[in-house]
Amino acid sequence: MRQSRLLSILLILQTRGRTTAGALAAEFEVSVRTIYRDIDQLSAAGAPVYADRGREGGFQLLDGYRTRLTGLTDAEAETLFLGGLAGPAAAMGFSEALMTMQLKLLAALPPERQAAAERMAGRFHLDPSGWYQGETGGDRLPELAQAVWGQRRVAVRYERWSGPVERTLDPLGLILKGGVWYLAARPAGEAKAAPRTYRVSNILTLEVGEVGFDRPADFDLASWWAATSARFEAGLFTGEARLRLTTEGLRRLRRLGSAYAAIVAETETPAEGAWVEVIVPIESIVHASVDFLRLGPEAEVVAPPELRTAMAESIERMSGLYRSGT
Known part of the structure; x- marks a missing residue:
């Protein structure tokens, strides 16, 4: 358990940068004192971890340090390639990036883990679309994905049940549910407005602007979607x-x-x-x-x-x- 936690701490510092002992303790549900002992052990093992004191302080790795993925178990290595869905990635315009990422992951794995990962990719395929339907969203998905990623405001003409409307939105995320794409967005410039759900196939026209927006620091797409879906289903039956x-x-x-x-x-x-x-x-x-x-x-x-x-x-x-x- 401790070895797994040490590797996880190392990967968190590598991906997130400076992180406090309190945040790490909360992440792994251990005491702050345990985190300090873990950091000491990582340093003793040669990981270049150092601490900055003060209000904005925390632990971080020396710039440029990267670890190889040698701590993966058999199960972790075999499930690596189940994390990337080729169909949705292609729909958003990320198919080339996904392929490159998979090649890099394979290259980073030790030889004994590479065969397991490739075997998993060749024997299991995940298709999120329902029967008799494709992934609806059309040609607008790549542009929307870039707007979400680049935090660019979008102007849309949207088909509602009462007729078309025009909206300017701050796009916060894309969700694929049962083969249907949805956009999580809030009205442009309304920082306190709650995000709303827009079905991508109902977007009649789309224009990605040059104006950016500040993404809410506390917005978590997965948590928001889970809560939104639960509320929708609860209110569906009257x-x-x-x-x-x-x-x-x-x-x-x-x-x-x-x-x-x-x-x-x-x-x-x-x-x-x-x-x-x-x-x-x-x-x-x-x-x-x-x-x-x-x-x-x-x-x-x-x-x-x-x-x-x-x-x-x-x-x-x-x-x-x-x-x-x-």
């Missing part, structure tokens, strides 16, 4: 519906989403020819009627009455289309 389902209906309901799958998992499968009732969350009458039509004759909406009426009206219209023979 009502409930009661359904009668056959065994096949339960199987079809499970395919409609994770919320339904969790309910199905807790529901006892009915006997052959029997029906079972479940209560499920719904987003709206319109969304629920569209979703539940996919269940076909294996399900019946019992309540609420307005959803049952909407289902009946949709089925009647469909029946009329097929009875007409046109």
Whole structure:
């Protein structure tokens, strides 16, 4: 455990630069005294670590010092190449940089670890897109990625449900969720405004400006996205519906989403020819009627009455289309 921590401290100092003992202690959940002992051991092993005292002080490495990746375990070396997703990297215009990075990582590994890393890359492929869809985002992704990286303000024309709008934004990050790209951005110049989510495929026009912006020092993209996603999912379902389902209906309901799958998992499968009732969350009458039509004759909406009426009206219209023979 201590050897792993020593290597991690060395890599943190190499990548982040000057770091305080308190920050390192919090990172590894140990005491400050333990960090001082670790630094002493690193110095004794030949690592050029030195300390600056004072309010802005901390530990750092001599300029130009780099360590080879010789501390990797077998598992760490083998999973190196799972960290880079070639498809998303290419979409953002970073495919060449990703390839160069992988070659450099291989060159830095000891010979006995290189074969393991290459074997992992050749046997596992990560594809983040859903079935029957590509990574939506189009030609604007490379420009957006450069704007995010270079902290350049962007002017966009964006397609909302109510119609196109024009916005000037400070782009903070890009997220790939289920094959769909999203932009995290805040209104330009509004430092206290909360970031908002924009679907990249809904950006009709994009212009990257020359004006820069100051990125919020406390903004963490991964944490923000996790919180935003949780709030969205919590507020997505605004009502409930009661359904009668056959065994096949339960199987079809499970395919409609994770919320339904969790309910199905807790529901006892009915006997052959029997029906079972479940209560499920719904987003709206319109969304629920569209979703539940996919269940076909294996399900019946019992309540609420307005959803049952909407289902009946949709089925009647469909029946009329097929009875007409046109």
